[in-house]
Amino acid sequence: MNRKIVFFTLLLWAILMFAAGAAHAQQPVVRALFFYSPTCPHCEAVIKEYIPPLLQKYGKQLEIAFIDISNPQNYEGLLRLEAAYGLDSTKTGVPEVFIGDKVLTGEFAIRGQMESIIQEYLAKGGVDYPALARINPEGTPAPTPTPNTPAKPIALAYFYKPGCQECNRVEYDLRLLESRVPGLKVYRFDVVEQAPLNEWLGQRNGVPEDRRLVAPAVFVGDDSLVGEQVTYDALSRLVEKYRATGAPVVWDGWDAASQQASQGILERFKSFGALTVAAAGLVDGLNPCAFATIVFFISYLAFVGRKGRDILLVGAAFTLGVFLTYTLVGFGLLKAVQALPFMATLGRWVYLAAGVLAFVLAVLSVNDFLAARRGNLDEMRLKLPTAWRKQINKVIRESSGVRAFVAVAFATGFVVSLIELACTGQVYLPTILFVMSVPSMRARGISYLMLYNVMFILPLVVVFGLAYAGTSSQRMAAFVNRQTATVKLLTAAIFFVLAVWLLYSVV
Numbered sequence: 001m002n003r004k005i006v007f008f009t010l011l012l013w014a015i016l017m018f019a020a021g022a023a024h025a026q027q028p029v030v031r032a033l034f035f036y037s038p039t040c041p042h043c044e045a046v047i048k049e050y051i052p053p054l055l056q057k058y059g060k061q062l063e064i065a066f067i068d069i070s071n072p073q074n075y076e077g078l079l080r081l082e083a084a085y086g087l088d089s090t091k092t093g094v095p096e097v098f099i100g101d102k103v104l105t106g107e108f109a110i111r112g113q114m115e116s117i118i119q120e121y122l123a124k125g126g127v128d129y130p131a132l133a134r135i136n137p138e139g140t141p142a143p144t145p146t147p148n149t150p151a152k153p154i155a156l157a158y159f160y161k162p163g164c165q166e167c168n169r170v171e172y173d174l175r176l177l178e179s180r181v182p183g184l185k186v187y188r189f190d191v192v193e194q195a196p197l198n199e200w201l202g203q204r205n206g207v208p209e210d211r212r213l214v215a216p217a218v219f220v221g222d223d224s225l226v227g228e229q230v231t232y233d234a235l236s237r238l239v240e241k242y243r244a245t246g247a248p249v250v251w252d253g254w255d256a257a258s259q260q261a262s263q264g265i266l267e268r269f270k271s272f273g274a275l276t277v278a279a280a281g282l283v284d285g286l287n288p289c290a291f292a293t294i295v296f297f298i299s300y301l302a303f304v305g306r307k308g309r310d311i312l313l314v315g316a317a318f319t320l321g322v323f324l325t326y327t328l329v330g331f332g333l334l335k336a337v338q339a340l341p342f343m344a345t346l347g348r349w350v351y352l353a354a355g356v357l358a359f360v361l362a363v364l365s366v367n368d369f370l371a372a373r374r375g376n377l378d379e380m381r382l383k384l385p386t387a388w389r390k391q392i393n394k395v396i397r398e399s400s401g402v403r404a405f406v407a408v409a410f411a412t413g414f415v416v417s418l419i420e421l422a423c424t425g426q427v428y429l430p431t432i433l434f435v436m437s438v439p440s441m442r443a444r445g446i447s448y449l450m451l452y453n454v455m456f457i458l459p460l461v462v463v464f465g466l467a468y469a470g471t472s473s474q475r476m477a478a479f480v481n482r483q484t485a486t487v488k489l490l491t492a493a494i495f496f497v498l499a500v501w502l503l504y505s506v507v
Contacts, residue, residue, distance in 0.1 A: 028126030031063045033098040035078045042107040043095040072179035089231045100127040151183030152246030159191040161215035170216045173232040191215040200261035221247040277448050281455030315464025317406040319457045321413020330449040359499035365492035
């Protein structure tokens with residue numbers, strides 16, 4: 001009897017285990033391709049922060065293949081997938097995720113949409129990795145040398161700018177082409193350090209003056225690609241054009257013409273005029289990250305009940321940090337700092353934090369607007385209770401609180417400026433920096449650098465100047481109190497614009 005019980009128990013256990021295994025085997029599975037670069041801070045953030053919780057949550061129902069595009073073959077696969085999915089090559093980048101017929105490009109899109117897409121495909125019974133059959137090998141043209149035919153040497157001059165995000169993608173494009181095209185040799189140049197060579201090649205190949213000293217830029221034979229023109233498809237077509245004939249190192253012996261090229265930069269510099277340089281600095285000074293940061297400092301001080309002198313000190317410290325950073329860079333004193341590998345990662349966090357903060361402040365400002373419309377000023381969120389404000393003010397008065405805040409503002413201005421350098425002054429700053437290296441023009445170059453920098457910080461001066469006036473003038477304060485609802489609505493609009501601008505920059 002006992003043997004029968006044991007037998008049936010084991011049989012039941014086996015049946016249950018088989019049923020459980022069968023049920024598990026029938027669970028839908030979603031498989032995704034995740035393309036990344038080991039030097040991409042956005043990729044690192046998604047891989048370390050966002051992906052692990054997803055894998056833990058969905059277990060064996062989610063499989064992600066991580067593909068490093070620093071391997072030319074992997075990068076080629078990414079390009080073919082992008083072509084097969086009909087993506088615009090000027091709007092792609094890493095990190096990039098392919099799930100079924102969906103594509104997510106950039107950290108912001110992945111964090112915001114990836115899980116919902118996973119759930120969508122799980123509900124449909126799962127989805128496999130994108131099939132290789134979907135990839136058209138001719139989707140991204142690439143030159144293929146004829147067998148048994150010696151490869152013709154093709155010399156390509158590539159100009160980049162440290163910290164330039166567009167240049168990072170171009171670097172992978174060029175590595176792939178180098179691996180696929182025998183005879184292709186890429187010569188890499190810093191556009192600021194090799195400004196005369198860039199100018200000479202621009203003159204030789206007919207690049208418009210307002211497109212010279214711009215990065216990324218590529219020169220092959222008598223042809224060139226500048227800025228947004230530099231895509232993998234365009235590079236492939238350009239190299240293919242010279243595959244049969246080859247392209248010599250056209251800048252060999254260019255030193256004989258270097259004086260003429262340098263003179264061309266100097267003549268263009270002379271044509272700028274003070275108003276042109278001032279306008280360039282002012283336009284570049286409309287910087288969303290700097291705006292969001294200084295608005296945060298001002299909002300915090302207003303939040304704790306500080307006004308007048310404190311706002312003036314903090315605003316001046318932040319603006320001084322920005323001004324000194326650009327000045328030191330102009331004199332070539334921060335090259336080592338600019339080259340630090342963590343600067344790109346730091347920049348990403350500053351933008352993301354500032355964008356989230358701006359969004360939170362926008363929501364709170366909308367709440368305050370609604371409260372003010374109802375006449376319930378006590379319900380406004382962007383203020384502290386009176387007792388708390390008095391206590392905080394006491395702490396600030398009795399300690400070095402204000403001095404510490406001023407120091408933080410100055411340091412933040414320094415960091416924000418380093419982050420923004422690669423995106424500002426595409427034509428004017430390289431020209432000015434080159435002119436400063438010419439002894440006879442150094443004084444004028446320095447004066448233009450100072451003018452550019454002063455105009456660059458002018459929008460910041462206006463912002464904290466208005467904040468100072470608004471908290472120091474009794475008439476202004478009375479006006480603001482009468483128009484509280486309108487002020488809150490405008491404030492919310494400004495914060496929303498800043499949030500969208502900053503978060504879009506993170507993508």
